[in-house]
Amino acid sequence: MPGKLRIRTPPFKNNPTDLYTILNRWHLSRAARILKQGGVIAYPTEAVYGLGCIPEDFVAVNRILSLKGRSVNKGLILVAADPEQLAMYISYPSQSAKKQILQTWPGPVTWVLPATKAVPPWITGNHKTVAVRVSKHDLVRRLCRTAGVLVSTSANPGHCPPATTARKVIAYFGQSLDYVLPGKVGSESRPTEIRDALTGAMLRQGG
Numbered sequence: 001m002p003g004k005l006r007i008r009t010p011p012f013k014n015n016p017t018d019l020y021t022i023l024n025r026w027h028l029s030r031a032a033r034i035l036k037q038g039g040v041i042a043y044p045t046e047a048v049y050g051l052g053c054i055p056e057d058f059v060a061v062n063r064i065l066s067l068k069g070r071s072v073n074k075g076l077i078l079v080a081a082d083p084e085q086l087a088m089y090i091s092y093p094s095q096s097a098k099k100q101i102l103q104t105w106p107g108p109v110t111w112v113l114p115a116t117k118a119v120p121p122w123i124t125g126n127h128k129t130v131a132v133r134v135s136k137h138d139l140v141r142r143l144c145r146t147a148g149v150l151v152s153t154s155a156n157p158g159h160c161p162p163a164t165t166a167r168k169v170i171a172y173f174g175q176s177l178d179y180v181l182p183g184k185v186g187s188e189s190r191p192t193e194i195r196d197a198l199t200g201a202m203l204r205q206g207g
Contacts, residue, residue: 032146039178046161047188075125079152081144105134
């Protein structure tokens with residue numbers, strides 16, 4: 001299992017025609033590998049940097065909760081590359097609700113839906129529901145396609161404001177993370193809005 005924060009530069013034998021693309025692929029591949037090994041990473045999302053891990057990994061999830069000082073009872077958000085990835089974790093309350101939800105994805109809208117038995121109790125907390133989102137952020141979607149569905153919670157300890165840059169993430173957590181995926185956050189001004197699929201209520205206003 002990864003132990004310390006890893007930020008390395010890939011070796012290049014020649015001058016690549018698209019260095020940015022090659023670097024992105026290298027960082028994404030490394031982040032996915034660390035996640036699959038039980039690591040905790042930080043990655044850019046629609047508005048802020050998030051902390052992530054494989055949701056079924058209790059040890060990794062517990063590390064995130066400890067870093068944030070967050071109670072397991074509150075539950076955590078799951079993020080995916082497409083609705084199909086979330087199918088095993090959620091059930092739609094109705095076809096009309098499903099249609100409404102799918103119209104907002106990919107996008108900066110998190111929905112609270114009935115959780116299936118596949119969702120671990122350390123993800124749902126004290127709820128029978130789970131908060132999920134299909135991200136519109138390119139790096140998040142590419143990461144999820146490689147690593148699978150991920151935990152997504154803002155990268156900040158306690159009551160500090162969420163980090164919006166890799167530099168701020170490192171200032172907050174230092175060597176406590178296994179990797180920080182470089183990249184820019186999206187154009188949203190605040191973390192994604194959260195809606196209740198059962199009632200239609202707005203639980204958190206987004207950017």
